Amino acid sequence: MSILLVDSYDSFTYNLRELIERATGCAVFTVHNDSYQLPAEQDNLDRLISSVDAIVVGPGPGNPEQSHDVGIIPHLYSKYTEIPILGICLGFQSLCLVNGCKIRLLHEPVHGQVSKISLQGESSLFAGIESGFDSVRYHSIYVSEITDNIVPLAYSEDGCLMAAQHVTYPHFGVQYHPESICSNMGAEMLSNFGELVQKTGQKRVADKHLLNVQPLILQFSSSKEFDFQFEKVSRKETLSVCEIGDDFLLLNSASVPGKWTIIGFPEPNTSQLITHSQSSGLSVGVWKGASEAVNQDLWPYVSRFMAERKFQPRIDDPELKDCPFMGGFIGFISYEESAPQDVEPITSSPIPDTKLCFTERFVATNENHTFVVSIRPNDDLWIADTTAKLNTLNPSVSASNIPAKIEMPDKQQYVESFNKCQEYLHSGDSYELCLTTQCKIHIDNTISPWEVYKSLVSNNPSPYSCYLDFGDAKLLSSSPERFLSWDDEHCQMRPIKGTVKKDSTMTYEKACKLLKIPKELGENLMIVDLIRHDLYQMLNKVEVTKLMSVEEYHTVYQLVSVIEGDLHGSNYSGIDLLKHSLPPGSMTGAPKKRSVELLHELEHQKPRGLYSGVCGFWSVNNRADWSVVIRSLFNYEDDLCSTASSRCFRCGAGGAITVLSTCEGEWDELVLKLNSVLKVFK
Structure with a gap:
């Protein structure tokens, strides 16, 4: 299986990629949220999405209401309704916004602080996870009102919505950062997401034309010009x-x-x-x-x-x-x-x-x-x-x-x-x-x-x-x-x-x-x-x-x-x-x-x-x-x-x-x- 990770120029993206790979066993390929200009490159985006089994929309700076901050993210939620998608932080806020929810600025933003995540109801995303686990939050924006399209799954101790899923589509999201070094149950939650993806049975082969860091040195050559x-x-x-x-x-x-x-x-x-x-x-x-x-x-x-x-x-x-x-x-x-x-x-x-x-x-x-x-x-x-x-x-x-x-x-x-x-x-x-x-x-x-x-x-x-x-x-x-x-x-x-x-x-x-x-x-x-x-x-x-x-x-x-x-x-x-x-x-x-x-x-x-x-x-x-x-x-x-x-x-x-x-x-x-x-x- 393969998962597409959408990066919004965040500084925690590769922590998330490592966690996804470790928790799901899936190959993860990364693109930036502005890698495709729509509608001109819609066919290219369709080919990319058809080659992966799921999408994870990562965190990032900015506001989900600003198009230059989120790029193709809203389009992913609205067009690809059958493919599993997990949104994190900015990705979570975008999921809720696309489905009619309202967002507001927190009076006191929470950056790099640990909160208790209390689960509400049942969801396959949190199967086997006990309520009240610790996780790290980095956000200034919160989901203030939800619609019938969004099912709440978890809240923080200060009443912020911390997790949700779409009522019909296999779209999920969490406000907190499961990849942080001080977060608990991140691997377990992503493992659950991986099992959910596996049940779709697509087993697609990803197109590897995506972002990679190219090595500066392919091979060192031993020098004979020195004498110690x-x-x-x-x-x-x-x-x-x-x-x-x-x-x-x-x-x-x-x-x-x-x-x-x-x-x-x-x-x-x-x-x-x-x-x-x-x-x-x-x-x-x-x-x-x-x-x-x-x-x-x-x-x-x-x-x-x-x-x-x-x-x-x-x-x-x-x-x-x-x-x-x-x-x-x-x-x-x-x-x-x-x-x-x-x-x-x-x-x-x-x-x-x-x-x-x-x-x-x-x-x-x-x-x-x-x-x-x-x-x-x-x-x-x-x-x-x-x-x-x-x-x-x-x-x-x-x-x-x-x-x-x-x-x-x-x-x-x-x-x-x-x-x-x-x-x-x-x-x-x-x-x-x-x-x-x-x-x-x-x-x-x-x-x-x-x-x-x-x-x-x-x-x-x-x-x-x-x-x-x-x-x-x-x-x-x-x-x-x-x-x-x-x-x-x-x-x-x-x-x-x-x-x-x-x-x-x-x-x-x-x-x-x-x-x-x-x-x-x-x-x-x-x-x-x-x-x-x-x-x-x-x-x-x-x-x-x-x-x-x-x-x-x-x-x-x-x-x-x-x-x-x-x-x-x-x-x-x-x-x-x-x-x-x-x-x-x-x-x-x-x-x-x-x-x-x-x-x-x-x-x-x-x-x-x-x-x-x-x-x-x-x-x-x-x-x-x-x-x-x-x-x-x-x-x-x-x-x-x-x-x-x-x-x-x-x-x-x-x-x-x-x-x-x-x-x-x-x-x-x-x-x-x-x-x-x-x-x-x-």
Whole structure:
């Protein structure tokens, strides 16, 4: 059997697809609700429907009364009256609307909250399921009046219709989200739907011309151009190691759960450098050397480059064997790289949205030792010279505070954007909007960015700190948040949503009480469900191994979840996951596509730049680790706000706005996040 899943550009669709496949055993094929233009493409739609046994109409943003939000969905219910259809959330509301029911806006929308679902009467959809099960709701619209064509099946504790079926046709619907990680009885309900479909006895064969993600890498080729060499010395202080050379790229794990610090040493006129700008395209060159435009797309180019350079060295040292980086790309990918919009210019030339340097020489440090490593053949001289320098290091000295002029965000403008967020959340256009803003820090040109970074990392050590100076763009990060890590067989994502300040009065127990409330849990849950969706686009097995756990950092306590995926036997590799998971859901909200569009308006068409992007590495052994760029400073060499005597750094901050948010509370959290960085200035 096969089932057609109609996607309304939601960020939970692939969670639903996985659940349907697991619960029913059916093959599931997905189309967007605007894939067919009617009536011109009616014949094509008829052929598609005739090839499947049932339809599931998934959730999505918007209003079922708006044609651009629902596309072909009303037509499915009105024309295909003999085929089983199950509508979820927006799909459920559309079922009721087509059959004459009325809908209204909830006075208090319910987004990412768990409700008790109480069954009413009997239906094959809920066979064997006891009344009163928990399920997660994401909706601002509810069915306020029903007609004789619709039979109510379930209600929530606040009296909202939660499930219904058509009085005659095999059309069903549920308002809640059975696919959420915190929903119960979703698999059982969908299994019942599958049995109902099986009784129709059609056993159709689906037309496989539908949506699929195409892998970027079909096969890795082992490279013979590299040769692994290393020298092991006693553990050296990271900042001092950086200062042995003029050019370095630092990924500094200054705190748990990070284990390794990586310092790449690119070589002028030799190390390959990739730059991509949304406005000027892809250019390829060498570190501190010439580059030229390449008429290719970024993702295929980078993927082919690495696919031809797979290298898994044999390493005898048990400590170094654990190091994830063995040479490869180090760099960043900006927010606008994966969320392109027309933005207000902040530089005099095209913004470098992506910078990646292929690094063959590096120093790696764990808690016990420091390793000098090269994968360049016959590089013994560099290994020996670098080792000698490490053995005669001078301690690095950090400035306590950096003089600067700071321009804080406009609070009134933030209030206006917050209020507009609430309008969109109440209208059903989004469940959560990560509203952000930026401040500007003007620093005298006599103060080097490296001195700023040293002060930053000493004041706010973090597991994903970095210092990346590419000349035209500089990133100084003290991020606590992993975005995505992967190897050949597994991947992991660690979204953070929910923050409280750490001070002398705040204990771990008190932080747990403050963070484990409906607002904070709802924010985190939405992002967990969004990330599961992103991974389920490509992977068959995704598991939440830590759900909404409080973790302690240097300046804050935060609510963290961990989602892991199984790449073993998959057609996809980690680079596919990276491409299709950007921008980070924790920095957009859900549903992602609609939320990104709304945020562009709410943030007044100003670019986020490196803030909300990702930085990290992709190693030749196909291991990678990317963090979300938060708690960070960044600078473009030709920033329009820089002067002849000062350099303008920018610092972004924001938070997830939900219907449970208060403007003052969100503003205070924004200022708290900014101050974790700004405290290094005076």
